Amino acid sequence: MRIADLDGKRVAVWGFGREGRAAIKAIRSRLPQLSLTLFCSDAEVASACAFDATLDVRGHEPDATALAVFDVVVKSPGISAYKPALQAAREAGACITSGTALWFAENPDARVIAVTGTKGKSTTTAMLAHLARSLGVRTALAGNIGMPLLELLDVSADLWAIELSSFQTSEAGSVELGVITSLYEEHLDWHGSRERYIDDKLKLADVSKQLLVNATQGFLLKRTARHPHRIVFGHVDGWHVAGGSIRRGSQPVFEITNLRAPGAHNALNACAALAALEAMGFDALKAAAALATFRPLPHRLQPLGEHDGFHWVNDSISTTPLATLAALGSLQGKAVTVIVGGHDRGLDWSEFVFAMKAHAPHAIVAQGANGPRIARVLREAGVVVEETGDLAAAVERARAITPASGTILLSPGAPSFDQFHDYADRGRHFAEMAGFDVHEIVGIEGLGIA
Template sequence: MRIADLAGRRVAVWGFGREGKAAIAAIRARLPQLALTLFCSAAEVADAGAFDAALDVRGEEPDAAALSAFEVVVKSPGISAYKPALLAAREAGLRITSGTALWFAENPQAQVVAITGTKGKSTTTALLAHLARSLGVRTALAGNIGMPLLELLGQEAPLWAIELSSFQTGEAGALELGVITSLYEEHLDWHGSRERYIADKLKLADVSRRLLVNALQSSLLERTARHPQRLLFGRPEGWHARGKVIHRGEHAVFDAALLRAPGDHNALNACAALAALEAMGFDATKAAASLADFRPLPHRLQPLGKQGGLYWINDSISTTPQATLAALGSLQGQAVTVIVGGHDRGLDWSDFVQAMRGHEPHLIVAQGANGARIAKALREAGIDHLREAANLDAAVAVARELTPSGGTVLLSPGAPSFDQFHDYAERGRHFAELAGFDSHAIVGIEGLGIA
């Protein structure tokens, strides 16, 4: 469905975040006379009216009856496609689309690399754009990484580096190359089950002419084995990291120690980006030197600096236990206090607990809504370098008191932020403030848009 197909229809937009605003603006630009209804929270009604005075603004979550008054709903990504009201309305004939789906319909010829994965997708997407631009290729960087695709409607680029969340993979149109960086359980509250989350992630494979996947994940290899044009990164024959060096086959290309984004997982993200660049016909070996210039994304193993004799690292984007393990793996040999916990989505922490039995950090501080559950599992496993705290403020106070001078305090929660904060970015900024840093210095992701 293209935007022009909305003409003459009863259309509602659901969600007034950045994606919702982008959808309203794009529809207004193409169909200025179309009547639009917006469903948003009661707290957003005034802002929505100021944003577009012609909107029929309803500060409520629609039920099936409210949705049935429309022919098309343009849904924001954060609204689960499995809400009962949406499912019932769809059965009754409602057409559900999104900003992502509308953009793909408007740009069928765009050369798109769409990147998803439980972890690594944002960094890999930004790395791809950075590498391509180092070769002089005009590249778009957009999607879930921080710029809705519809904000770039009408603009062209030879290469599109697009991040897609699991909420968006089923909304993409046909594209040249799909990339899956990793696959663990996450967002169970949106998808409803682990199986549905994985199935939704893998919808990217269905629309990708070629598919690039992480060769180090056996389950991902098994689930994508039937793709007719599957490519791999992370194996010795292609782009892989070995002995702290990034290789193309047997050829050593780049010293991973020069990466400003630390950890083996970021070296693997670099391999994914290089493999994607190569798959799109560009000289990845030539571009590899520019990896040294890539600035780590905010809230992703972001070194804040030293305060009070301690080093502070903001990894607030960590929303799975596996991400926390990767963060700890990048700090081996250091005295680390790690702060874990947050919104409880019911994720399985057993792998984290097992890993801690052999490689405990100096201290684990469990906080937030699932902190007690994490702490209980750790204690039952005999792990005693542990404290509990009610919230992030209290956790930072504990970490400051008990971390030895010269040690590191790592915020890598392994859980979403919604028990205490609006999103992971707000959590990361608050952590920086608690540590004594200027949170305003944590800027957004650089390079969004077309350059």
């Protein structure tokens, strides 16, 4: 469905975050006279009316009856596609679409690399755009990474580097190359089950002419084995990490020590970006040198610096226990106090606990809504853990128990919604608690066209 197809229809937009605002603006740019209804929270009503005075604004979550009068519902990514109200509207004949779906319908000929994955998707997408631009390719960087696609509705690019969350993979049109960086359980509250989360992630494979996947994950290889044009990264025959280098087959190409984004997982993300460029016909060997100038994304193993005798690392983006393990792995050999915990959505912490039994950091501080659950399973396994109520108390406890010149790492392994608006809000508060100027934590560089 294209935006023009909305003409004459009864249309509702559900969600007034950045995606919702982008959808409203894009629809208005093409169909200025179209009547639009917006469903948002009560707290957003005044802002929505100021944003567009012609909107019919309703400050509540719609039920099936409220949606039944609409032909089309344009939903934001955070609205689960499995909400009963949406399912009922779909069964009644309504078209459920999104900003992502509308953009793909408007741009069927765009050269798109779409990147998804439980972890690594943002860094890989940003690296990909950075490397392509180093070759002089006019590249767009957008999607779940921080700029809705509809904000770039009327611009052109030679290459589109698009990040898709598991909420968006079923909304994509045909893409020249799909990339899956990793696959673990995540967002069970949105998808309803681990199996449905995995199925939704893998919907990207269905619309990808070529599919690039992580060869180090046997489960992912098995689930994508039938794709007719599957290629891999992380394998010795292609782009992989070995002997302290990023390599193309047996050829060393880039020393990992020159990569500003720390951790072996980020070196593997770089392999994904290089393999994606190569699959699209670009000179990845030439582009690899530009990895040295890639700036790590905020809130993703972001070194904040030294303050009060401690080294502080902000990994607020970590929303799974496995992401926390990856963060700790990047800091091996250091005296680390890790702060874990946040919004509880029922993820399994057993693998984290098993790893902590074998090799725990200097200290673990559990906090937030699922802090007591994390602390309990760690103690049952014989792992020493501190416990506090919230992040502020956890930071103060970490100061008290971390040795001089040690590292205090925020890598929660859980979402932020128990205490903060989102992971970025949590990361900024952590930086402020540590004593840093939060204004220096800039957003993601390179969004849009360059």
